[in-house]
Amino acid sequence: MDRTLRRMADEIVELNDGIDNLIIVGIQRRGVQLAERIAATIKARDDADVPRGALDITLYRDDLQTVGPRPVVGSTTLPWDLTGKCVVIVDDVLYTGRTVRAALDELADFGRPARIALAVLVDRGGRELPIHADVVGKRIDVAPTDRVDVLVEEIDGRDGVVIARRGESA
Amino acid sequence: MTSALGKDLLGLEPLTPDQIRLILDTAEPFKEISERAIKKVPALRGQTIVNLFFEASTRTRISFEFAEKRLSADTVNVASTGSSVQKGETLVDTARNLEAMRIDMVVIRHGASGAARFLADRIESNVINAGDGTHEHPTQGLLDLLTLRDHFGDLTGRRVCIVGDVLHSRVARSNIWGLKKMGAEVAVCGPRSLLPWAIGEFGVTVFSRVEAAIEWAEALNILRLQLERMTAGYIPSLREYNRVFGITRERLDRAPRDILILHPGPMNRGVEIDSDVADGPHSVILHQVTNGVAIRMAVLYLLAGGRPELAEAAKGGSER
Numbered sequence: 001m002d003r004t005l006r007r008m009a010d011e012i013v014e015l016n017d018g019i020d021n022l023i024i025v026g027i028q029r030r031g032v033q034l035a036e037r038i039a040a041t042i043k044a045r046d047d048a049d050v051p052r053g054a055l056d057i058t059l060y061r062d063d064l065q066t067v068g069p070r071p072v073v074g075s076t077t078l079p080w081d082l083t084g085k086c087v088v089i090v091d092d093v094l095y096t097g098r099t100v101r102a103a104l105d106e107l108a109d110f111g112r113p114a115r116i117a118l119a120v121l122v123d124r125g126g127r128e129l130p131i132h133a134d135v136v137g138k139r140i141d142v143a144p145t146d147r148v149d150v151l152v153e154e155i156d157g158r159d160g161v162v163i164a165r166r167g168e169s170a
Numbered sequence: 171m172t173s174a175l176g177k178d179l180l181g182l183e184p185l186t187p188d189q190i191r192l193i194l195d196t197a198e199p200f201k202e203i204s205e206r207a208i209k210k211v212p213a214l215r216g217q218t219i220v221n222l223f224f225e226a227s228t229r230t231r232i233s234f235e236f237a238e239k240r241l242s243a244d245t246v247n248v249a250s251t252g253s254s255v256q257k258g259e260t261l262v263d264t265a266r267n268l269e270a271m272r273i274d275m276v277v278i279r280h281g282a283s284g285a286a287r288f289l290a291d292r293i294e295s296n297v298i299n300a301g302d303g304t305h306e307h308p309t310q311g312l313l314d315l316l317t318l319r320d321h322f323g324d325l326t327g328r329r330v331c332i333v334g335d336v337l338h339s340r341v342a343r344s345n346i347w348g349l350k351k352m353g354a355e356v357a358v359c360g361p362r363s364l365l366p367w368a369i370g371e372f373g374v375t376v377f378s379r380v381e382a383a384i385e386w387a388e389a390l391n392i393l394r395l396q397l398e399r400m401t402a403g404y405i406p407s408l409r410e411y412n413r414v415f416g417i418t419r420e421r422l423d424r425a426p427r428d429i430l431i432l433h434p435g436p437m438n439r440g441v442e443i444d445s446d447v448a449d450g451p452h453s454v455i456l457h458q459v460t461n462g463v464a465i466r467m468a469v470l471y472l473l474a475g476g477r478p479e480l481a482e483a484a485k486g487g488s489e490r
Contacts, residue, residue: 073200110207
């Protein structure tokens with residue numbers, strides 16, 4: 001996973017043509033840790049601190065009325081003016097695209113970035129919205145009923161990607 | 171599926187410690203929303219909420235209204251004056267008529283204890299009690315808990331004394347239930363005529379001298395002396411009340427520790443609290459008001475979710 005994140009960091013810098021105006025925003029929960037590590041890689045290589053933020057999209061979901069409130073709403077930390085910046089959203093798994101749709105809505109309430117890009121560790125296909133990732137760590141092919149979970153050491157005690165087949169629990 | 175809190179929020183007495191903790195934890199991220207340039211999230215978009223206020227209120231009504239608007243709900247305010255209530259319409263008829271216009275939630279303040287429960291049992295919409303008679307004022311109790319938690323962290327074993335007119339105070343009752351469920355030690359202090367006759371049954375310590383309460387407490391929640399209810403001779407005079415029970419700088423200076431000062435407002439400066447205490451360094455009175463919006467957002471949000479019939483229809487709508 002470290003190697004993949006290092007490559008993603010390179011691609012993000014490449015995509016942005018440097019680190020000027022770059023802001024990396026992780027989506028709660030595990031996107032935040034991945035964003036931290038990508039920023040650490042950039043710092044190690046270019047010796048520059050890239051501003052980071054965290055986004056909790058719970059309150060922007062389109063299914064609050066159907067599934068009920070999530071137990072705990074995470075925190076959103078975006079102490080930067082996003083206007084004119086190049087924002088890279090970082091998330092663990094890209095599936096239907098609904099989380100990213102919500103994240104785009106939420107970012108719009110914080111300013112008008114010059115550009116927003118999307119970087120995900122795992123793209124599992126199965127989009128329900130016209131959304132695509134600009135930087136992808138790994139593409140995997142799984143059935144719609146399978147679960148794909150990314151584990152990060154900070155939360156789960158180890159790094160990894162777990163695929164739970166239909167009927168099994170992760 | 172009902173929400174984690176059930177259909178309504180009527181008081182803190184029926185809640186479990188875990189439910190109270192869930193509300194307080196949910197309020198944390200909502201604090202940040204009020205700090206944003208655009209203070210609005212779409213969580214309750216399309217929900218209609220009626221604020222039904224049969225008693226005067228500024229702070230609570232405005233706080234609920236901000237909370238509702240910052241969650242993108244549509245709101246209507248109904249006050250008893252200038253509405254059909256003045257023409258003698260009963261509470262339940264008013265609410266049923268509103269419900270016939272397809273509303274989702276009712277926030278009710280009423281002079282009769284039990285009014286919120288009465289309504290909740292008779293309509294489908296979620297009901298939030300914004301103060302009923304001398305019974306409970308749960309969101310005030312919750313915002314007091316949140317404010318205390320901001321300062322103390324864990325409330326277990328913390329000593330909180332409620333001072334003043336406990337007899338008429340729904341704030342006192344919600345505070346006692348909530349604090350005890352969070353593991354705090356609770357005391358009350360006031361003239362005997364302003365304490366409920368059976369106060370012992372709440373399981374709280376009773377101080378008859380405010381000096382003793384100040385020596386014991388880490389936080390004082392100072393209740394408003396409800397002047398509108400003071401015609402029945404509960405106290406000899408406001409001046410005498412201030413002299414015996416008023417929280418003054420001189421009294422606090424003799425305390426063995428710094429004491430956190432809370433007041434649910436509106437304050438009678440110079441009666442139950444002196445100005446230099448209310449505006450002093452250990453006063454968290456305005457912090458309570460700020461927390462009030464976050465707590466009400468959390469309650470609205472937690473009650474709003476969970477419509478089983480919609481969940482069925484949207485099955486397959488997935489996480490990512």
